[in-house]
Amino acid sequence: MKSFMRLPCNTTPATAALFAELVPQYFEPEDVSVVTGGREEISALLELPFDFIFFTGSSAVGKVVMRAAAEHLTPVILELGGQNPTIVDETADLDRAAGAIAWGHNAISGQWCIAPGFVCVHDSVADIFVEKLKAAITRMYGADPSQSPDFARMISEKDAQHVAPYILPDKTVLGGRFDVPARYVEPTLLYPSDWSDPAMQQEVFGPVLPILRYGDMATLIEMLKTRDKPLAAYIFSRDEATIEHFLQSVSFGGGCVNLTNLHCWVGSLPFGGVGNSGIGKYYGKTGFDALSNTKSLLISPADKTVDVYPPYEDKDIGAMLAPFS
Template sequence: MSNRFTSLLDAQRAHFFSDITKGQAWRMDQLDRMERMLVENQQAFCDALYQDFRKPPFEQLFEITVPLGVIRYYREHLVELMKPQPAPVPKGLEEQGYRGVILKEPYGPTLVIGPFNAPVLLLLDPAIAALAAGNPVILKPANTTPTVAALFQRLIPEYFDPQAVTVVTGGRAEISELLELPFDFIFFTGSAAVGKVVMRAAAEHLTPVILELGGQNPTVVDATANLDVAVDRIAWGHNAISGQWCIAPGYVYVHRSIADEFIARLKRSITAMYGEDPSRSPDFARMISEHDAERVASYILPEKVVHGGRFDVPGCYVEPTVLYPSSWDDPAMQQEVFGPVLPVLPYDDLGEAINAIKHQPKPLAAYIFSKNQADIDRFLGSVSFGGGCVNQTNLHCWIDSLPFGGVGMSGMGKYYGKAGFDALSNTKSLLIGNPDTPLDVFPPYSGKDIARNLSVFAG
């Protein structure tokens, strides 16, 4: 059966085989084109984000400014990132004029599949890293944000040669066809269920992948925490994008001695941010679909609602909701909520809370609010997660110098900044020999001092 997208991949591979993408000029040109597209069409992107699920202005601009910052990083550091890196060799070889070198070379045509929750940022950030590393890119925006996808479909051909960057829109059928092709690298952001599909498809061609997935992200608030700081940062981190943020705090473990005060302050913080009726707030986004609104609303247990609880499925709206006291048997604790419903669990002993967290799938993010360094160290040293914050939420994903990615069920591979360039580059290791110095490691071995010959490989 013919594949609709074979010609797109073939054109990009031919372009890649010309070696033009390996040069600094090509990479800089792609970065410049991406920057122009974002700057010249900023309002169009913001309007599309609002149209698809009423993203508020801050969250709209966030999706533009972050990729622009990524472009700026690569523009400023590209020369350094592309330089051959010296690598140490055993002293015996070094004395004979040998040296080690590490080269970073692009993989080749790369498929980037983006999610709906940040449909500009989480499609373009990986693409920018791939282009900086010298890889042509085929972009697949989320079909559940049709206005954004249509905007990409219109703009990408205006700013890019399709041999360098092209876009494919559509849904499951289009993704399935794309995944049949032998890409040189695949970058997927989305659910763990689809991540498994991507990984199985990639295995057919032994294609390397980065999978940015998700999970139910734990947050711990101990008895020493600054509650005013904690509640504001948790309320915002959890409810931004209507909770549809893969690094959002998924649940809170709060020390029982401060639990009531924590709940009272959290309720005040949510009301201060979104008002008595968040459905009328210009700063609160909608769920992406009726299906997702219905799914998240089903997690609301009326007897445990201490704040919020209202929803409008046809309007794709679920109110910021706090459930307390929650337990591991509750529906909201059985999977990633990915919506504005926050379970809060009391704990008495930090070790018991940590043990419960460790027995769940490894999350993409985790957070702790504490002034007790021993508690902080214990939590960070014991709980495995992709990345996170101490006395803050979510903001680690804005920092170029902090590699971003998951672990276990929350994903594999890291990107951002240098880590992104390295991840989208093949590491080519070289031993540079001295053509004028003999190194006899060849047979016949009879009569030779083999130990002496091999000693040059010792450190």
């Protein structure tokens, strides 16, 4: 059995403490260990020659992990992040799209790596869609989401402070309130957004959602292809040709058609990123294979051999190769 070491995120000290308490109750220390700490501890661990490194976090830290792994030629799985695009075209079921995006973006207060990062809506239905999205969010979390038992807080004051500046008052059509000491950021819609808005420059990782308009799918796809490859992408459409064109043209880790987020709930679907959003896939058998080293062996009985040795002049080459066919 291989030994495993887990380093929980230092921004979630309560979770880290729970792991540190529970893991020793079920595993021997030489099999599974929990190390708590920050940058100093991470740097020290990355100097060690591990058999495998599995890292979940930001692209910036993922690059640090990969550089350290390269020193020992250690294989890695990196699950990183990015701004996940969501497309709503003119044929989409707008009620279904609004419900899925309202939930997918605001569940866990937007603090999951597969949340829709921004929405691109066709000009012809954009205004209608925004009203439906506002209604869906209000239906789920009420007029005051701070009172909703179903709306989460940010994990820390630092994270709330990070998300708050993405809120642009002149573009806020829903929400916009925040309370950093209370770790609260309200579900917020920014409309109409554009590609230069602060919330479009990196993963927000919070409940602030930019909504952009588009007129031509081909032009939109070309724009998406200039951005970092995301961990997830979603499209809402009834047009099979449009769906296929999007799926074949845009590179991303995984996603859904006429749904959001739920692909990561299916254990048989490989999960992971591509390019800046990660390396490697896991879940189910894919994860087992990714974390395994296939050791290929050809075993011959001790009293038999295969005559593959020269001279070859009078030998039947076919007969020589038959045992390997």
